[in-house]
Every structure is written in structure tokens, then in C-alpha cells.
Amino acid sequence: MHSEFLMGNEAIALGALAAGVRVVCGYPGTPSTEVLETVAKRRPDQVYVEWSVNEKTAMEIAGGAAYTGARALVTMKQMGLNVASDPLMCLEYIGVKGGLVVLVADDPGPISSQTEQDTRHFAAFSKVPCFDPSTAQEAYEMVQQAFDFSEKYGTPVFLRPTTRVSHGYASIRVKDPEEYLVREPEGFVKDSGRWVIFPRLSNRNHRLIEERNAHLQDVLSDDPANRIEPGEGSGADSRRGLAAGGISWTYAMEARERTRKVPLLKIGTPYPFPEKKAVEFLSGLDEVLCVEELSPVIERELIYVCGKYGLKTRIYGKQTGHMPLSGENTRDSVLAAAAVFLGAEPAAAAAPELPPPPELPVRPPVLCAGCPHRASFYAVKQAMKGQKTIFCGDIGCYTLGNAMPLDMVDTCLCMGAGLGIAQAIDHLEPDRSCFAFVGDSTFFASALPGVVNAVYNQASFTLVVLDNSTTAMTGHQPHPGTGRTMMGQVVEKVSIEKVLRGIGVETVETVDPLNLKAAVETVRRVAAQPGVKAVVFRSPCVALMKSARRMTVDTGRCIGCAKCIREIGCPGLSMSGGKAKVDPAQCNGCGLCAQLCPAGALEGVENHA
Amino acid sequence: MRKNIVLCGVGGQGTVLASRLISAAAMAKQIPVMSAETIGMAQRGGSVFSHLRMGEGIWSPMIARGEADLILAFEPGEAVRMLPFLKPGGQMIVSTRPVMPVTAALGGSAYQPEKMLEYLKQHVRNLRIVDADRALEKAGSPRVLNLVLLGAAAAGGELGLTQEDLRQAIRTQIPERFHEMNYRALTACGDA
Numbered sequence: 001m002h003s004e005f006l007m008g009n010e011a012i013a014l015g016a017l018a019a020g021v022r023v024v025c026g027y028p029g030t031p032s033t034e035v036l037e038t039v040a041k042r043r044p045d046q047v048y049v050e051w052s053v054n055e056k057t058a059m060e061i062a063g064g065a066a067y068t069g070a071r072a073l074v075t076m077k078q079m080g081l082n083v084a085s086d087p088l089m090c091l092e093y094i095g096v097k098g099g100l101v102v103l104v105a106d107d108p109g110p111i112s113s114q115t116e117q118d119t120r121h122f123a124a125f126s127k128v129p130c131f132d133p134s135t136a137q138e139a140y141e142m143v144q145q146a147f148d149f150s151e152k153y154g155t156p157v158f159l160r161p162t163t164r165v166s167h168g169y170a171s172i173r174v175k176d177p178e179e180y181l182v183r184e185p186e187g188f189v190k191d192s193g194r195w196v197i198f199p200r201l202s203n204r205n206h207r208l209i210e211e212r213n214a215h216l217q218d219v220l221s222d223d224p225a226n227r228i229e230p231g232e233g234s235g236a237d238s239r240r241g242l243a244a245g246g247i248s249w250t251y252a253m254e255a256r257e258r259t260r261k262v263p264l265l266k267i268g269t270p271y272p273f274p275e276k277k278a279v280e281f282l283s284g285l286d287e288v289l290c291v292e293e294l295s296p297v298i299e300r301e302l303i304y305v306c307g308k309y310g311l312k313t314r315i316y317g318k319q320t321g322h323m324p325l326s327g328e329n330t331r332d333s334v335l336a337a338a339a340v341f342l343g344a345e346p347a348a349a350a351a352p353e354l355p356p357p358p359e360l361p362v363r364p365p366v367l368c369a370g371c372p373h374r375a376s377f378y379a380v381k382q383a384m385k386g387q388k389t390i391f392c393g394d395i396g397c398y399t400l401g402n403a404m405p406l407d408m409v410d411t412c413l414c415m416g417a418g419l420g421i422a423q424a425i426d427h428l429e430p431d432r433s434c435f436a437f438v439g440d441s442t443f444f445a446s447a448l449p450g451v452v453n454a455v456y457n458q459a460s461f462t463l464v465v466l467d468n469s470t471t472a473m474t475g476h477q478p479h480p481g482t483g484r485t486m487m488g489q490v491v492e493k494v495s496i497e498k499v500l501r502g503i504g505v506e507t508v509e510t511v512d513p514l515n516l517k518a519a520v521e522t523v524r525r526v527a528a529q530p531g532v533k534a535v536v537f538r539s540p541c542v543a544l545m546k547s548a549r550r551m552t553v554d555t556g557r558c559i560g561c562a563k564c565i566r567e568i569g570c571p572g573l574s575m576s577g578g579k580a581k582v583d584p585a586q587c588n589g590c591g592l593c594a595q596l597c598p599a600g601a602l603e604g605v606e607n608h609a
Numbered sequence: 610m611r612k613n614i615v616l617c618g619v620g621g622q623g624t625v626l627a628s629r630l631i632s633a634a635a636m637a638k639q640i641p642v643m644s645a646e647t648i649g650m651a652q653r654g655g656s657v658f659s660h661l662r663m664g665e666g667i668w669s670p671m672i673a674r675g676e677a678d679l680i681l682a683f684e685p686g687e688a689v690r691m692l693p694f695l696k697p698g699g700q701m702i703v704s705t706r707p708v709m710p711v712t713a714a715l716g717g718s719a720y721q722p723e724k725m726l727e728y729l730k731q732h733v734r735n736l737r738i739v740d741a742d743r744a745l746e747k748a749g750s751p752r753v754l755n756l757v758l759l760g761a762a763a764a765g766g767e768l769g770l771t772q773e774d775l776r777q778a779i780r781t782q783i784p785e786r787f788h789e790m791n792y793r794a795l796t797a798c799g800d801a
Contacts, residue, residue, distance in 0.1 A: 005632050005642060030648065135668070168670035169644040171636055250669035331673035354692065357728050361686040361710045361720040363619065366654045403711075571654050574709050585751050586621070 013038035020181030029077030225268030290317035369572030370588025372539035392418035416446030611664030618683025756794035
């Protein structure tokens with residue numbers, strides 16, 4: 001054993017390696033991404049790792065690996081679980097031989113997701129047991145426990161951290177590589193009665209799963225993942241308690257220290273719910289406040305337990321207005337709620353009252369200075385000026401094309417959805433010129449069925465592929481268009497243009513968006529074609545390159561019109577003393593501003609910084 | 610020793626690396642550390658923070674309002690935004706150099722950095738203002754504000770770590786070709 005300062009996600013990766021995982025796959029998504037990246041960096045030779053094309057494929061690969069007796073880990077964010085739900089729902093009925101851990105990171109807030117969905121519900125829906133860690137150290141231990149559990153009971157198991165657990169760092173104790181479990185899988189053994197899903201098998205296994213999960217409620221009631229921190233004190237004060245799970249449990253632990261040390265129930269396995277442990281906790285209490293994020297899962301389970309066992313304990317939380325219905329909990333919100341519930345003034349360190357501050361800067365996330373997506377959006381905007389259009393966006397950095405002054409994202413739903421929406425608008429409003437924007441990673445992950453559908457069903461729209469040769473938003477992961485794999489191989493790229501032509505898209509043109517004139521002309525030419533046609537804007541992500549030049553303003557020439565700022569909203573440009581000013585710490589020298597400056601005042605210089 | 614530190618700034622200013630260096634220096638002295646920071650979409654030019662907690666008996670990496678012993682602010686507006694986290698009598702170290710948001714350039718927000726510094730002077734008893742332009746010129750690079758502020762905090766004693774502790778952390782955490790530049794930044798506001 002040794003100590004390391006690790007992010008929760010890194011701890012999960014090392015825990016999986018310690019548990020002898022052999023296959024790790026997934027699709028990037030905040031806040032889950034670092035798990036797989038850490039496996040790739042720290043893996044022993046026998047471990048296979050890949051970024052799969054999407055979560056559904058990843059789930060199927062992990063499931064197949066578990067069929068052989070190998071331990072497998074599949075990673076995704078909560079939105080990805082929606083994509084992977086088809087194979088997972090069925091895998092639960094088939095069962096596994098090797099341990100299969102499904103790492104799904106939830107995102108209360110949400111901080112970087114479309115929904116605040118709660119994977120604990122998905123656990124109950126799919127009947128897959130779920131471990132819910134509160135700290136990085138616990139996540140490290142739980143992932144190992146989850147593998148044992150998965151194998152012992154023949155079921156996939158969820159490990160479900162949330163953002164603050166996944167992205168929080170702590171100095172934790174981890175095993176040395178020599179201590180990692182090493183085990184050769186038995187291999188796939190033919191048995192169609194086991195591996196081929198038919199209604200008869202599903203009927204039989206459904207019953208077995210329900211019986212097993214009822215049994216697991218008892219097993220988990222005795223597991224330290226679910227435990228009671230005893231209270232201190234007596235009388236009426238000792239008749240109240242707190243119940244919490246995930247990161248909120250740590251907030252509750254610290255709130256107890258500053259209010260009153262009441263009993264605290266920790267729920268580490270929200271499904272199957274440890275009923276007997278809950279009964280033990282509730283039996284001595286009149287009132288319980290539930291502290292959790294996303295859905296009131298613990299709260300509803302405790303109400304259910306009270307009804308089932310005839311307990312009189314009153315349960316408070318989201319449904320009673322004692323806790324917020326949406327968004328993240330914080331140390332402060334939990335402390336305040338606990339103080340009200342316990343009728344105790346919080347001790348020490350109250351924030352001082354301050355007069356309201358001057359107007360604070362508003363900082364919405366923006367496309368980086370020099371981002372080629374800015375140039376692509378601007379080119380389409382210029383090309384289609386004055387026409388009736390719709391610009392359907394998608395999920396990735398380029399969602400930020402919605403910001404003023406670009407204002408080039410009219411819709412955004414989920415990965416790949418822009419293609420479907422564009423087709424619908426085209427059918428209903430044939431006089432509108434429809435565009436669907438999709439990134440290169442998203443193109444492979446979820447756009448292909450949409451293109452096939454559009455071509456075959458005679459839709460008419462322009463597909464714009466924003467190809468920056470990486471999965472940028474989540475931190476630059478490879479995908480089939482990049483030509484490298486997580487195993488370190490350099491391989492043939494899958495060509496976006498060839499794929500499109502193969503499907504039957506006849507007009508496919510590729511252009512560098514940073515060449516503004518050519519880009520605008522290309523969009524005009526392509527958009528005028530009938531049917532499904534495509535523009536591929538290809539220029540690498542600026543965050544991946546060390547730029548050799550940056551822009552500078554010739555203040556003698558600058559006429560102070562601010563067109564460069566009003567048109568493209570680059571964070572590297574501002575006005576100073578009536579003239580444009582370039583921030584050398586941000587500028588990457590893309591030169592887009594120089595191409596639209598009416599006075600020729602912007603020029604590139606060699607970058608020495 | 611139990612210490613809560615908030616680092617705040619704008620995405621791209623190097624708060625994450627600064628937090629990593631403090632953690633590594635604390636780890637080297639066998640002090641338990643926890644931290645949490647902004648990751649993901651908000652990093653792209655948004656307000657970012659790191660919470661860093663050192664010492665025994667800590668459960669959560671997050672800091673509550675009024676609990677920070679020290680705030681290292683990389684930007685005046687962000688300093689004001691995070692001020693409610695400072696405990697009564699806590700220390701704030703703030704850089705003078707503003708990062709203008711795109712919204713200000715478009716006329717959508719009236720951000721006036723000098724008003725932020727005025728507000729801080731009025732309401733923070735233990736305030737140290739770091740003249741970033743002068744310090745960065747002395748360090749010889751516009752991109753080492755994080756080390757300048759860390760050096761200032763170490764010199765003042767509020768960090769609970771010395772410049773030598775941080776120098777050790779730089780050696781283990783940062784590629785060698787940047788060491789000299791970072792050492793210079795560390796002492797740009799004075800040795801200790």
C-alpha cells in the first residue's frame with residue numbers, strides 16, 4: 001500500500017486495476033472521463049482499454065468480456081446510460097460470469113449535462129445493484145467490492161459517483177501494482193440456454209432476479225456501505241436523525257459537528273435498499289431529514305419502510321419542502337437545513353454580512369480564442385445571410401456557438417438529434433434552408449443512422465461536420481477519425497467523407513474554416529444543392545496546438561469600428577482607448593479577425609510568449 | 610494544523626496547477642489534503658475555483674461560506690465573487706490584473722475592475738494586493754501568475770508552507786524546462 005493524491009475518478013480506475021479488471025471501455029462524458037484515461041495511463045500490459053464509438057457499443061463489449069469470465073469496467077456519464085440502456089436492460093436478464101462494473105457518473109446541478117437524471121432510479125428500473133460512494137477513498141474500495149459482488153451474484157453492478165466525488169481530490173491509500181489481483185478468465189463456454197435471450201429465459205430469470213434482490217436487501221443491511229453513525233445526547237433531541245448518501249453524506253457529517261451530533265444513516269447501496277438497516281435506524285426516532293441530490297430516492301424508500309413496518313417516524317426532505325427539489329447540495333445548504341431541522345444555531349465561522357458588491361463580471365463559457373468552430377459558424381452565417389434558415393446544433397464545444405454575437409444554435413437536444421430535427425423542419429417547412437451541425441466524435445457516435453434516414457426518406461438539409469480531429473469538450477480523446485487508439489496504436493482513420501458518400505450523400509465538400517472566403521463560397525455552393533449534402537469544416541482544435549503566431553493591432557490603421565468584436569466575439573479581443581486590442585495570453589493567431597477587418601489593421605506576428 | 614484555502618480566477622489562469630502544487634507540498638509533509646475544482650464546460654473562459662482543505666478530520670473537499678483561512682484570487686472580480694467564503698479575520702491575496710469578459714467587450718456588462726479593488730479594500734481587513742504587471746515582468750512570462758501568488762502566500766506565512774516546500778513540489782509536478790521560470794515567479798513578490 002502507498003498514499004497518492006488522487007481525483008475520485010483516478011481512485012476508481014486504480015481500484016478497478018487492483019481488482020484485476022481486464023477490459024475497460026466507455027465513451028467520454030463529464031464527469032466520468034478521467035476513469036478510463038487513468039486506466040490507459042496506469043494499466044498493466046494485459047489490460048485492454050478503448051474509447052468505444054458510443055456507450056451502447058461500450059456496454060456490449062464490456063458485457064461480452066464478462067461472458068468469458070474476465071472482469072470488465074464500462075464508463076460513461078448519466079446521459080450515456082440512456083444510449084447504453086438497451087444492452088444493459090437485457091444484460092441484467094442474461095447475467096454475467098466475470099465481474100461487470102458499470103461506472104455511471106451523475107451530474108447534480110447540472111454542471112455540464114442536459115438533465116439531472118438519477119442513476120439510482122435506473123438501478124431500480126433495470127434491477128442492477130448500485131453502489132453510491134461518498135468519498136474518493138470509499139470509491140476506491142467500493143469499485144473492488146462491486147467486482148466481487150458482481151461475480152458472486154452474477155449481475156452487472158453500478159458504481160455511481162456524482163461530480164464532487166468524481167472530481168474531488170484526496171490523499172488516499174492505494175495498493176501497489178504487485179498487490180493487484182491477477183487471474184486468467186476461463187474463456188467463453190458455449191451454452192445457448194444461458195447466453196441467448198428468449199422470452200422463456202427472461203420469464204425464469206426475472207423471477208430469480210427478484211428473489212436475489214430481496215435477499216440482497218438483507219445482505220446489504222449488514223454491509224458497512226450502509227451504516228449508522230450513533231448520536232450523542234438524550235431526551236427529545238435524541239429523537240431526530242439524518243439520512244444521507246453520496247457526497248451529501250460528507251456535508252451531513254460536517255453539519256453534525258457544527259449543530260448537534262444526531263444519529264446519521266449512510267446509504268451506500270440505494271438499490272437494493274437495505275431495509276433492515278433502515279428499520280434499525282428509524283425505530284428509535286420521531287423525525288428524520290433526508291439529505292441527497294437529484295431525486296428523493298432515500299426519502300421515498302424510508303417512507304415506504306415506515307409504511308411496510310408500521311413505523312411512526314416522520315420523513316422530511318425534498319417532498320416536504322425541507323430540501324431543494326433540484327440542483328446541487330452544498331456544505332452551506334446542508335448546514336442551514338440541518339440547523340433548522342434540529343433547532344440548533346450553527347456554531348462558529350458564520351459568514352460576515354457584507355453590503356452588496358459592485359456589478360460582477362458575467363462570464364458565460366465561450367469558444368476559445370482561435371477556435372475553428374467560431375470560423376465555421378461565422379462562414380455559414382455569412383453565406384446564408386437574408387435567407388430563411390434553421391441551425392440545429394448538437395452536444396460538444398460547438399454548443400457554445402449559441403452565444404452572442406454568433407447566435408448560430410437554434411436547437412440543441414441530445415447527441416445526434418440535430419439531424420432528426422432538421423429533417424422534421426424540412427418536411428414541414430420546405431421553404432426553409434435547414435442545417436444540422438455535428439462534431440467529428442458525435443458524427444461517429446450518433447449521427448450515422450440520422451444520415452441514412454435522411455438520404456433514404458428524401459429529406460433535404462445541409463449537414464455541417466465540425467471536424468477538429470478530437471473529442472475536445474471532454475479533454476481530447478481519440479475517436480475513429482483521429483487515427484490513434486487508447487492502446488497506443490496508429491491506425492487507418494475512418495474517413496468522414498467516404499462514409500457520407502458511401503451512404504449516398506452526393507455533394508460532400510471539405511474546406512478549412514479559417515479561410516473565410518473559401519468557406520463562405522463552399523457553404524453557398526453546397527447549400528444550393530437538392531437533397532442531403534454536407535460540408536466538412538476541417539481544422540484542428542487550438543487547445544492541441546502550440547501556436548506559432550498571434551495577432552497584433554496596427555493602432556495607426558485601426559479605425560475603432562469594433563467590427564472584429566461585434567461579429568465574432570473572440571475572448572482574445574477587446575477595445576482599449578477606442579482601438580481594438582489583442583490579449584497575447586489568449587490569442588492563437590487564427591487570423592479570422594484579420595479577414596473581416598475593413599481597415600486591414602490586424603496582422604499576424606511570430607509568437608514568442 | 611487545519612487549513613481551508615480557496616483559489617479563484619478565470620478558466621485558463623492556472624488555478625488548477627496552483628492547487629496541485631499546494632497539495633503536493635502538503636502531501637510531502639504528510640499532511641492529509643482534499644480538494645475540489647471546476648472541470649468541464651465552465652473552464653472555457655468561465656469563473657473557476659479550487660477548494661483545498663488540509664489537516665485531519667475532514668470529510669468533504671468543499672469549503673463552506675465563512676470558512677476559508679486564505680483566498681488566493683487571480684482576478685479582482687473573482688475575488689469579490691468568492692469573498693463570502695473568507696472567514697472573519699481571514700487573509701486575501703489578490704492580483705490587480707483583470708480579465709475582461711467577452712460580455713464586457715460587447716457592451717453587455719459594465720465590469721469595472723478598479724471598483725472591485727476598492728470594495729475589497731473597504732471590506733477585507735487582511736488584504737494583500739499583488740501588482741501582477743510588475744511581478745510578471747520580473748518573472749519574465751505573462752503565464753506564471755499562479756506561482757507569483759503562491760510565492761506571495763508562502764512568504765506571508767498564511768499558506769502554512771514555505772517557498773522551499775513549493776520549490777520541491779515544482780520539481781515533482783512540472784517539466785524541468787519550466788523550473789527556472791517558475792522559481793523566478795515564486796520569489797517575484799519577495800523571498801521568505
